[in-house]
Amino acid sequence: xxxxxxxxxxxxxxxxxxxxxxxxxxxxxxxxxxxxxxxxxxxxxxxxxxxxxxxxxxxxxxxxxxxxxxxxxxxxxxxxxxxxxxxxxxxxxxxxxxxxxxxxxxxxxxxxxxxxxxxxxxxxxxxxxxxxxxxxxxxxxxxxxxxxxxx
Amino acid sequence: xxxxxxxxxxxxxxxxxxxxxxxxxxxxxxxxxxxxxxxxxxxxxxxxxxxxxxxxxxxxxxxxxxxxxxxxxxxxxxxxxxxxxxxxxxxxxxxxxxxxxxxxxxxxxxxxxxxxxxxxxxxxxxxxxxxxxxxxxxxxxxxxxxxxxxxxxxxxxxxxxxxxxxxxxxxxxxxxxxx
Numbered sequence: 001x002x003x004x005x006x007x008x009x010x011x012x013x014x015x016x017x018x019x020x021x022x023x024x025x026x027x028x029x030x031x032x033x034x035x036x037x038x039x040x041x042x043x044x045x046x047x048x049x050x051x052x053x054x055x056x057x058x059x060x061x062x063x064x065x066x067x068x069x070x071x072x073x074x075x076x077x078x079x080x081x082x083x084x085x086x087x088x089x090x091x092x093x094x095x096x097x098x099x100x101x102x103x104x105x106x107x108x109x110x111x112x113x114x115x116x117x118x119x120x121x122x123x124x125x126x127x128x129x130x131x132x133x134x135x136x137x138x139x140x141x142x143x144x145x146x147x148x149x150x151x
Numbered sequence: 152x153x154x155x156x157x158x159x160x161x162x163x164x165x166x167x168x169x170x171x172x173x174x175x176x177x178x179x180x181x182x183x184x185x186x187x188x189x190x191x192x193x194x195x196x197x198x199x200x201x202x203x204x205x206x207x208x209x210x211x212x213x214x215x216x217x218x219x220x221x222x223x224x225x226x227x228x229x230x231x232x233x234x235x236x237x238x239x240x241x242x243x244x245x246x247x248x249x250x251x252x253x254x255x256x257x258x259x260x261x262x263x264x265x266x267x268x269x270x271x272x273x274x275x276x277x278x279x280x281x282x283x284x285x286x287x288x289x290x291x292x293x294x295x296x297x298x299x300x301x302x303x304x305x306x307x308x309x310x311x312x313x314x315x316x317x318x319x320x321x322x323x324x325x326x327x328x329x330x
Contacts, residue, residue: 003269003327005320010293013270014187020197021183025175028204029168035205 152177154220161211171211175204178221181294182228188289189232189282191257191274199235203228218303226304229286236282251278269327276326280319287312288319 160170187196298309
């Protein structure tokens with residue numbers, strides 16, 4: 001026999017415990033008040049907890065981006081250093097406490113590097129014209145054997 | 152009391168608690184029964200109803216009054232029901248059928264039930280429907296809401312709702328006739 005929905009009365013078969021709706025507003029109000037007090041106390045805790053889980057996730061995301069980003073892995077140390085300003089590099093080296101000898105030992109100079117340095121030191125260095133008189137006096141002082149300090 | 156008055160009392164810092172109490176009393180039964188029909192069990196419905204009103208309290212300042220207050224509260228209640236049922240399925244790795252079976256067994260064992268056999272059969276038939284379709288059916292059939300109101304709550308077109316309700320009725324009648 002075919003049953004039609006319209007033949008069934010709309011009866012609510014569910015029941016609630018006695019007095020349920022009289023008590024419910026009070027229960028909800030109490031929870032709301034409790035949460036309001038607790039929210040201020042738990043906020044720093046929540047932030048710490050959130051940071052605890054956020055920090056590793058952020059690091060992982062950075063690592064994934066680094067590995068997935070094309071071309072980033074192929075950058076050499078020289079390429080990366082080239083992006084840094086020379087004066088910042090000089091500042092860093094000065095603060096690092098390394099001696100000149102230690103720096104030169106660490107650097108692997110090629111023949112071309114040596115030639116470039118020599119040219120810069122011995123041939124590219126030029127004295128401004130207005131200082132030439134002072135220099136001549138200095139040269140006379142040090143090159144004249146009669147005026148030599150060394151006795 | 153009109154919704155505007157209620158909202159004014161809730162939003163006024165001097166009368167927030169009093170206003171909220173009035174709001175709960177005004178809407179608690181509609182929210183509870185909407186939830187109860189979906190989750191079947193009284194304790195679950197009780198927990199959810201409390202959570203819903205706490206959410207209402209926390210987000211009342213975001214209510215822009217571009218819809219009825221009841222529509223907005225109903226929307227929160229609907230989302231909470233659907234989330235609850237989703238969590239239930241995930242927690243126990245239950246496929247849809249098993250959750251329906253679990254809810255159906257609550258209909259057999261619950262002490263908070265009264266009704267003829269046909270009404271209990273009708274509720275079991277409803278449990279065979281997907282959650283959203285069941286929600287739409289409840290709102291249309293039991294709550295006598297208009298398709299426009301249901302559309303606002305569920306963010307679904309009136310046409311889709313009409314089709315959904317029509318198919319739900321067909322499935323229910325088939326189940327009741329064959330069982």
